[in-house]
Structure formats: structure tokens, C-alpha cells
Amino acid sequence: MAGVDLSSAEEGLKAWLAQRFHGTMHYMQRHGLRRARPAELLPGTLSVINARMDYLPRHAADDWQAVEWQRLKDPQQATVSVYARGRDYHKVLRARLQALADRLAAEVGPHGARVFTDSGPVLEVELAVRSGLGWRGKHTLALQREGGSMFFLGEIYVDLALPPTPPTETHCGRCTACIDVCPTQAIVAPYRLDARRCISYLTIEHEGAIPEALRPLLGNRIYGCDDCQLACPWNKYAQRSTLPDFDARAPLDGATLLQLWAWDEAEFLRRTEGSAIRRIGHARWQRNLAVALGNALRVAPDAEIESALCQRLPAADELLAEHIAWALRQLSSAPTAPPATAAG
Numbered sequence: 524m525a526g527v528d529l530s531s532a533e534e535g536l537k538a539w540l541a542q543r544f545h546g547t548m549h550y551m552q553r554h555g556l557r558r559a560r561p562a563e564l565l566p567g568t569l570s571v572i573n574a575r576m577d578y579l580p581r582h583a584a585d586d587w588q589a590v591e592w593q594r595l596k597d598p599q600q601a602t603v604s605v606y607a608r609g610r611d612y613h614k615v616l617r618a619r620l621q622a623l624a625d626r627l628a629a630e631v632g633p634h635g636a637r638v639f640t641d642s643g644p645v646l647e648v649e650l651a652v653r654s655g656l657g658w659r660g661k662h663t664l665a666l667q668r669e670g671g672s673m674f675f676l677g678e679i680y681v682d683l684a685l686p687p688t689p690p691t692e693t694h695c696g697r698c699t700a701c702i703d704v705c706p707t708q709a710i711v712a713p714y715r716l717d718a719r720r721c722i723s724y725l726t727i728e729h730e731g732a733i734p735e736a737l738r739p740l741l742g743n744r745i746y747g748c749d750d751c752q753l754a755c756p757w758n759k760y761a762q763r764s765t766l767p768d769f770d771a772r773a774p775l776d777g778a779t780l781l782q783l784w785a786w787d788e789a790e791f792l793r794r795t796e797g798s799a800i801r802r803i804g805h806a807r808w809q810r811n812l813a814v815a816l817g818n819a820l821r822v823a824p825d826a827e828i829e830s831a832l833c834q835r836l837p838a839a840d841e842l843l844a845e846h847i848a849w850a851l852r853q854l855s856s857a858p859t860a861p862p863a864t865a866a867g
């Protein structure tokens with residue numbers, strides 16, 4: 524439980540917005556300080572109940588981090604962020620939070636309550652940290668000793684004065700693994716993220732062209748990025764979900780870029796039904812894939828990839844055509860095969 528006076532977080536939020544670190548997430552600017560003022564968002568709110576839900580799939584291997592690092596090394600594989608491989612977490616978490624809110628109402632009588640999960644102008648990590656659900660890591664996510672950071676957050680705003688639960692100590696110490704590993708140096712200082720450089724933002728939230736200078740750094744990441752969490756030593760304690768909802772759906776756990784590139788819009792919509800991925804739409808999905816295919820071509824020329832990109836070009840809209848053209852240009856940076864010698 525956390526109280527609603529987040530005024531000490533307002534300066535940081537203002538500075539973050541002033542530096543335009545939110546990129547094209549204009550709603551963040553629009554919501555301004557309302558995110559730090561729960562009682563303005565929902566008048567009468569006195570407390571916030573904070574909850575976490577682990578999302579590591581039930582059958583994740585013991586060495587799941589090593590498996591993920593390996594996937595990132597294969598340029599023709601498609602990497603989708605672990606949290607997005609199963610059912611849309613908004614639906615799962617929201618239903619559970621609502622059930623919790625209903626049970627609370629049954630216990631204490633009718634009261635004002637509203638549930639959020641990444642679904643409104645809510646300072647989620649700040650509230651979670653204040654309520655003792657974890658501490659803020661240098662990558663800006665909440666994490667805890669018993670569960671790492673592979674969990675979703677959700678909140679119930681209530682007009683009940685509940686006793687706040689105490690915050691926990693922080694345990695990042697001198698570690699900087701998340702900062703050092705970030706492919707785009709998006710963590711510009713401990714606890715400070717420039718979303719404009721973050722691959723999660725670029726592949727999910729960002730509309731329009733992906734900045735050219737950052738494209739090579741995306742590698743084969745086509746939806747989100749887990750690197751800062753994979754590198755975090757506390758994630759060896761990440762808990763597996765008890766729910767089947769977050770089990771990876773085929774083919775999102777093991778598809779090649781070319782398999783996903785072959786999806787037309789109807790197939791994209793069918794395959795991503797009930798998944799958070801559907802929210803980005805087919806156009807952004809293809810844009811991301813074009814970048815990843817270009818990155819694969821730069822590592823090694825591949826006639827199949829080249830032909831698949833060329834085939835899509837005539838019908839592509841301006842944005843996609845530009846990304847395809849960029850991808851094809853990566854061939855000029857690809858290593859050339861050494862000339863065959865007489866000895867073979």
C-alpha cells in the first residue's frame with residue numbers, strides 16, 4: 524500500500540519531460556503531473572494498492588537467460604520480448620486486479636476503486652517502490668530480491684485510508700550491468716532512461732521511422748528488448764508464472780525473421796489475437812522486421828532475405844519502403860566471401 528503524496532517525485536518527472544526523453548509518447552507530456560497526483564486522476568483517492576505478477580513462462584529453462592542471449596546472437600532469428608510472447612498481460616492483470624477489488628468491496632463495503640495496469644497516467648514504479656514492492660533498479664524498473672524484475676505491475680486506486688507498507692532497501696550497490704549492456708546506451712545515467720534510444724520504445728511505442736543511427740543496434744529485436752533485465756544479477760531469482768497465460772505462443776518463441784515477414788495483415792491479426800503485439804499494428808511490425816532483416820544481411824548476404832525484401836517493395840507504403848531500402852543497402856556492408864583458391 525502506498526499513500527498518494529508523490530510530490531517529491533514531481534521534480535524528476537518534470538526534468539525527464541523537459542529533456543524530451545519521452546520521445547513521441549505525447550500523452551506523457553499531456554498528462555503532465557497528473558501521473559504523480561493520484562487524487563487528481565481519480566478524485567477521492569487516498570491510497571494505492573500495488574500488485575505484481577510474475578511473467579516468466581511456467582516452463583522457462585533454468586538457464587533461460589543464456590537461452591535468450593543465444594537467440595540474440597542468431598541474426599536470422601526473431602526476438603520478441605519475453606513478456607509479450609503469451610497472452611496480453613493487460614487483460615490478465617486487469618481481470619485479477621478487478622477480482623481483488625471486488626473481494627475488498629465485499630469485505631469492507633462499497634467504496635471508490637479503480638484498477639490500472641499500464642493503462643493510465645500512473646507513476647507505476649514510483650508507487651511500487653513506495654509500497655515496498657521492490658526498489659528501483661538503475662535501469663528504472665522495479666526489482667526485488669525474491670523475484671528479480673520479470674513481473675508486471677498493477678494498481679488499485681481506493682478512497683480508503685490504508686496504512687502504507689514500508690519501502691525496501693535498494694540492492695544495486697556498485698553494479699552497472701544494465702547500463703553497460705544496453706545496446707543503444709539508453710540508460711544515460713543511473714535511474715535515467717532516454718526512451719528515444721530505448722529499443723522497447725522504438726519497436727513498440729514509436730511511430731514513424733526508426734532513426735537510422737540506431738537501426739544497426741536493434742539486431743534481431745523486433746518487439747521490445749530484455750537486455751538490461753537479462754544482465755541483471757537479481758534475475759536469477761525471477762519467478763516463473765503459475766498461469767498458462769504467459770506461456771510462449773508458437774511461433775513467437777523460435778520463429779525466423781523470414782517466417783514472420785511472410786505474414787500479411789490478415790495473418791498478423793489472426794496470429795496476434797489476444798496478444799499485446801497486436802497493438803502495434805502490421806505496419807510497425809513490418810517496419811521492425813525490415814530493420815532486423817537488414818541487420819541480418821549486414822552480417823551475411825542471403826539471397827532469400829534479399830528477394831523477400833525486394834518482393835515487398837512495390838506494394839510498401841513510404842515508411843516501409845524506406846526501411847526496406849535501408850535494409851537492402853546493408854548488403855554493401857556485408858562481408859564478402861573469400862575468393863576460392865585452386866586448392867578449394
Ligand code: SF4
Nearest residue numbers: 705721722748750751
Ligand atoms: S530495454 Fe534494451 S534498449 Fe531499453 S534500456 Fe533496456 S537494454 Fe537498453
Ligand code: SF4
Nearest residue numbers: 660661695698701755
Ligand atoms: S543490473 Fe545491477 S544496477 Fe542494474 S538493476 Fe540490476 S542490480 Fe541494479
